[in-house]
Amino acid sequence: MVNLATIHIKQIGIIKIGGLKIMNRHYRRTMLFIVLALVLVLSACGSSTNTTSSSATQAPATDKPKEAEPSPNKEEKEKVVYIGIVNVPVTLNQINDQGDSAADNAIALINDSLLDLNEKFEFLPKIADSVETTDNQTFVVKLNPAAKWNDGQPFTTADVAFTLKTALNPKVETNFKLNFIEGLNDAGKLEEGTTEISGLKIVDDKTFEVRTKTPIDPLIFKERFGTKVFFLPEHILKDVAPEQLSTNPYFQKPEVTIGAFKIANFAQGQYVEVVKNTDYYRDVAKLDKIFIKVLPATNLVAQLQTGEIQMNSVPVGLIPITDYEKVKGFENVDLASGNPSVPPEIFFNSNKIADPKVRQAIAYALNRTLIVDQLLKGQGEVIDGGIPSYHPYFNKDIENYSYDPEKAKQLLEEANWDKKQPIEFLVPVGNKIREQAADILVQNLTAIGLNIQVQKFDFPTLIQKVQKGDYDITIFTRDFYIEPSSYFTLFKSTNPGNFLNYKNPLVDELITKGETEADPAKRKEIYNKLQETLHEDVPSLAVYSEKRLLAVSKDVLVGKPLDIGMFNNINEWDLK
């Protein structure tokens, strides 16, 4: 365009010599050029303001590290790890992650909890030195005496009390699930008008006690309070009204947190940048910076190869299983397979498919081994229940439904199922493997003569239809829980969230028993029985349990993606 303009300007010079109506024409021409020039300037302005505005937003990214880093260290190369994820972290709010696992990644980097969980399901002390109970009802928590916020302020029981009172206020949203604490209602909130939690007793600056409504398995307390509760700094947020908490600027960039790293930059949809907290109360991190980088799955593999990222993260940064051999071939990357993960499950609407025999028939009709062998390239296993096989409460004695189409047909006969009756199968789009698996399932079901009608939806649409009961069969994946009761609440007939419309008095009884039993050995028995009962009744059926691919660059000495507890030793992570 610039060239074009100069050409025109030259022409003016030439034309002037021969033309008669120079003035008039010249005038029009200049008008044209002025407007053209204006457009140029405008677009140039557009781009230059963009550069300035975006460099303004980037400025903290480049400036921060300089502040954080003492100048002598400058000579050494900064140790930076890039973690690639596919899902977008939506928030950094440590008391309300909105159920977003991608956000959990970022939150875990900058916030410590009382305890942490490693990949062997062992609880490790973090902010808490000890969590003890003698009667499974009163839990005494002693905080690490050195614990302090990253601005140097000591972390005390006052912060614990402030966090709980704030998060459990009926006007505040939180993902804490603490309804087992005395003084809270079934939703795990304080009643309107009360501000004190009767189950919380502050003993001194570093000691507090929590009393539960009934005796519970310490596992529940350690998971839901110990590892899922993150804290708010009272000295920063004490004057904020509860209703205005979520939109407070603090949560856009929570600078004061307690963790091995602190936030440097949060660019929505692009990346989260954290720098090491040099004032950490435990061993100061060896890495200088960590980036969580959001990118499409295809680029995840490409960037592992180019070294632009050092590792992926599960379940939010899944490497497509179709790239298994490719990534295996990368010389700069170690590839491991994770534990067989939480499976996608088929859920039956028990109002529509009421006879357990029909559900069993469907279970026999599915060739799930084929899915694992072909689709997952052997990187997975077949299980029937929703609890993955490495979970401590997994019932090993249950025998899977085998692939037996004849038996399936026979069961359908026995149940007098009208094969012409259409069965609506809702499939969510987004997870390619799951969609392909669903295609295989549909073929299997059509093969035994069922009239399956597939409908594909985006997730929000699907969930709404499912919750309205507007489906016959659907398939999706649930979360991973260490606490076993969390897998079964869904099947309780009194749970309004029981979209399966499944009712079984025995199951209800076992669920309640499991929730209230405090002795781990007895609980194990209850949950084994519960899994057996559900296995016979088939309100839901797992399809495949995928061993997720965990890739990490050979440059990384300590630190790798893990199914659980990936960040428990984040301060020890190191590069070559």
Added chain:
Amino acid sequence: MLNYFIIKLAPGNPVDMFIDPNTPKEVLELRKEILGLNDPVILQYFKWLLNLLQGQLGYSFSSYAPVTKIIGERIGPTLLLASAALIFGMLIAIPVGILSAVKQNTKFDYIMTGLSFIGTSIPQFFLGLGLIYVFAVQLKWFPTGGMITLGGAGGFWDRLTHMILPVFVLGIVIAGKKVRYVRASMLDVMNMDYLRTANSKGLHPFIVTNKHALRNALLPIITVVGMEIPLLLGGSILIEQIFQWPGIGQLTIQSILSRDYPILMGLNLVAALIVLTTNLLTDLLYAAADPRIKYT
């Protein structure tokens, strides 16, 4: 307003996305109440309108950041990408189109029309992924995506290397389409009587082509380019996905999937503004290029 209702009509809502069956109903209700989703849709609309008049676009349902801030951060990169691509595309299209028309039915013309055909018909995602594979993964000349090197020093060159591939892909498609317009429009004009007159007066062919012909040929081109700009912003959605360009395209998709109504409405507003501005600009340019059109 229509947009508002269409968005709201889409099934699903931001609250039910939390399928964790262990979440008590009360908590979900609380969330709906806080987000104002329990009000009738019409009331929600007027609340939104009222806020808009005060310059408030509300807060995102997911991140709770102000909508103006979120869109403000994203619109810059998109405009940068789109305008760079448009300039790049037109820089190719105009000279090539003119030459093609002047040398009609020569080898040059055939090759260029052929290339422009390929440019128009090649799928952007295919070209994008292909270029990433060749130039970023194999040759390592350019980064695979993003707008800046994370943790790098930044600066102009850094940004430029990140821009080259996406701008090239977007620009090629624009150039492909526009070469044909420029060529066709030049050919129309070149058969006019006044050009024969100009030629017979003994004017230099360069002047005849670039002054007499091009100026008249520009009119339809301006219209087409004006129409292209809003499309360009939409078209960059795909490119932004592939190259992880942090623009409004990415934001739109994320917001649709999470049913983030306030952001979607904000984006609609921005889109409307862009269409209006480009229309106005096109009209102004028109008047400048064609003396017959006058605004009095």
